[in-house]
Amino acid sequence: MIAQTTHDELDEALFTSSTTLYCGFDPSASSLHVGNLVGIMALAFFQRHGHNPVALVGGATGLIGDPSGKSEERNLLTDDVLEENLAGIGAQLRTILDRAMALHPETVGPGAHPRRADVPPLVNNADWMKTWSYIDFLREVGKHFRVNAMLAKDSVRTRLEEREQGISYTEFSYMLIQAYDFLHLYQQNGCTLQIGGSDQWGNITAGTELIRKKTGAPAFGLTFPLITSATGQKLGKSEQGAVWLDAERTSPYQFYQYWISIDDRDVIKLLRFFTFLGQAEVEVLEAELEAGQNQGQLQRRLALEVTALVHGQDEADKALRASRMLFGERIEGLSDRDLNSVFADVPSTTVARASLADGELLLVDLLVETSLQKSKGEARRLLAQGGAYINNERVDDPNARVTLASLASESMLVLRAGKKNYHVVRIG
8 A cells, every 4th residue: 555655764653653644635526536535544544553643634725726646727716615625525534534443343453542632633724824924934934945856846847848738836836835734733743744645745755855954853754556447547437437425426326336346356456455354354355356256245345345434334235235126136225315326227207196195006007107018918918927026026916006105215116027127216
């Protein structure tokens, strides 16, 4: 999980004392996405082994935009949008990091302890950056940086090589603000380690250099690699776009399905990155894979673990159950949102609530209305042959009626003709 470290002495520092560290998260949206999970997991692993992680949300830097890994200037956020984004990702970070401590207690390190009272779990750099005047910042921070050294950083050099786009002075200054964040947390909270993706190396080393110049003391940096699939696709990208941690943007079922679809070539690596399973258990799973015995159980284990971390165990269990419903398990106990996620690509028909409420709607008629059968005669033959289902329960009574009691969720039920021909009925 480690791509680079600034000092060989970091190992010893982590072994000899409890270290305070931080990772920054960009509030460019109101939700984090799967790509951000690498940083969250890194904080969680440190926390589970006796260290004190701090998640920093960039209320100040979010107004500017980090040029690292970007090919063009970002649109600047308004204060209102930024506040909404900060609230959303702040809640996610708190919830997931709290949940991380409760999962798999058997692999929590012996040095784990309650969080230090003087180390906040979540900070916002706007709390200290907005008090600075431009002149004071140039005097106290800017004078410690050399432009030639800043130009040599990959995040800046790459943009300068794009002659048409270039880089604005605003984004060029981002490095100084992130460096000061590290210095502030070092002075206020004893934070001696900053972690982040490999594209943050230049910003992280700028912070360690500023701390050394201002205090004479060492501070450390650590990065993790950019994770791509065996096909070269960036982690957290699907056909529908980004895989979000917000259940309203990416439902728990869709989130679960993302991990189910992971390639065999990637599944062991991701089990190590994104779960708290013990090393011995992962090695057993790896042996199953190498022996050709994986029938999807490794992906199901990965999906269940990560969904439980992000959305909670109840939602993970529900996503697992919903996944099984596509293979014939009774459809029940789901919400409209859940059913919409499971059957997103299935045709649907809306019928009036009154037609179910009065108990007069025959299943034969509904099979025709939904085009699952061409005629009432065919529908009756389907029922007689045991090929008609409501919510995956077989119905063979030719006089069966569809009522409000047939609903699988608040306002939906699922018809099936044969093995795989599904149709969603929505109550209008």
